[in-house]
Amino acid sequence: MNLTETLLLTRHDAAQLLTIEECIIAVENAFKLYSSGKAPAPGVLGIHSQDGVFHTKAGILNLKKNYFVSKTNANFPGNVQKNGLPSIQGVITVCDADNGRFLALMDGIEITILRTGAATAVAVKYLARPDAKTITICGCGNQGRVSLKAFMKVRSLEKAFAYDIDEQMAIQFAEELSKELNISIQPVSELKEAIHVSDICITCTPSKKPFLFPEYLVPGIFIAAVGADNESKQELEPLILSSNKVVTDITAQCASMGELHHALQMGLMKHSDVYAELGQIIAGEKKGRTSDEEIIVFDSTGTALQDIASAAIVYEKAMQKNIGMKLNFAK
Numbered sequence: 001m002n003l004t005e006t007l008l009l010t011r012h013d014a015a016q017l018l019t020i021e022e023c024i025i026a027v028e029n030a031f032k033l034y035s036s037g038k039a040p041a042p043g044v045l046g047i048h049s050q051d052g053v054f055h056t057k058a059g060i061l062n063l064k065k066n067y068f069v070s071k072t073n074a075n076f077p078g079n080v081q082k083n084g085l086p087s088i089q090g091v092i093t094v095c096d097a098d099n100g101r102f103l104a105l106m107d108g109i110e111i112t113i114l115r116t117g118a119a120t121a122v123a124v125k126y127l128a129r130p131d132a133k134t135i136t137i138c139g140c141g142n143q144g145r146v147s148l149k150a151f152m153k154v155r156s157l158e159k160a161f162a163y164d165i166d167e168q169m170a171i172q173f174a175e176e177l178s179k180e181l182n183i184s185i186q187p188v189s190e191l192k193e194a195i196h197v198s199d200i201c202i203t204c205t206p207s208k209k210p211f212l213f214p215e216y217l218v219p220g221i222f223i224a225a226v227g228a229d230n231e232s233k234q235e236l237e238p239l240i241l242s243s244n245k246v247v248t249d250i251t252a253q254c255a256s257m258g259e260l261h262h263a264l265q266m267g268l269m270k271h272s273d274v275y276a277e278l279g280q281i282i283a284g285e286k287k288g289r290t291s292d293e294e295i296i297v298f299d300s301t302g303t304a305l306q307d308i309a310s311a312a313i314v315y316e317k318a319m320q321k322n323i324g325m326k327l328n329f330a331k
Helices: 011-017 020-035 079-083 109-127 142-151 167-181 191-196 238-242 251-257 259-265 278-282 304-321
Strands: 005-009 043-048 053-062 066-075 088-096 102-107 134-138 159-163 184-187 200-203 208-212 222-225 234-236 245-248 296-299 325-328
Touching: 005 011, 005 304, 011 102, 011 109, 011 304, 020 053, 020 109, 020 142, 020 278, 020 304, 043 251, 053 304, 066 109, 066 304, 088 109, 088 304, 102 109, 102 304, 109 142, 109 222, 109 278, 109 296, 109 304, 134 142, 134 191, 142 167, 142 200, 159 167, 159 191, 167 184, 191 208, 200 208, 222 234, 234 238, 234 259, 238 259, 238 296, 245 251, 245 278, 251 259, 259 296
Parallel strands: 005 102, 134 159, 134 200, 159 184, 200 222, 208 234, 222 296, 245 296
Antiparallel strands: 005 325, 043 053, 053 066, 066 088, 088 102
């Protein structure tokens, strides 16, 4: 490819070039590199609009090549109903971090969904009980679907409960994925009862008020809190965090926009109360689960590290397979 050319990749391109298995491995490595001091802290900028929020996340990782990646996502929770558009839309730019060359421009929807599911799967790998068999999925959209598929790669799950504010979504989720994954999936309207018999719970909704409370939890459960990716979103009652072991993707980011943000704001926790970042556990700097009874919360706000690791795979495979359109912005 000409040095002034940039590769343009669609969502379809990204979907055919990135598997969840590859994404899990890449994201795990990215967290480890960051924790080991081999990558600078990624940055994030959030700007609110009337009906949603725009986030730009950026960072640098030295993989096969030294990459700078930035992703701008629009997150508009009511988009499907109001405008017939996806709730999450975005674009990713990939640059050579050594010379600034603009390598690729790619759709960010598929990568965002996959890399988020991959990160929570890595957290399940290190923090859920090894014998975990039952999961509750809160939020039966794209993220819930990908997350369940990702979790199946790291745990031998046998039963899932599907919960959604739209009961038809939960029913459809159960019908489609039970066949695809060969797992028993039951749609539920009573969240507390489902969580009482679950080993893992993931919350991946656009909720702005808590719907998961301390009395719902049972000893040994692992909770992956994914939905709170800006300061106005919240899925967990803050006492859940202050009373249990908390692991973050990046603590500073969670403190400004994740579930941790709400616990700090209420004075229930300090930054020092966070047990570890996920990368520290992957790198062996901190132990993960230390007993079958402890309750662990993973606060996942989504980081540029995940975007870089995933986008690099898409770019490199596209180059190998000659996929995508070439543009020349220099003309």
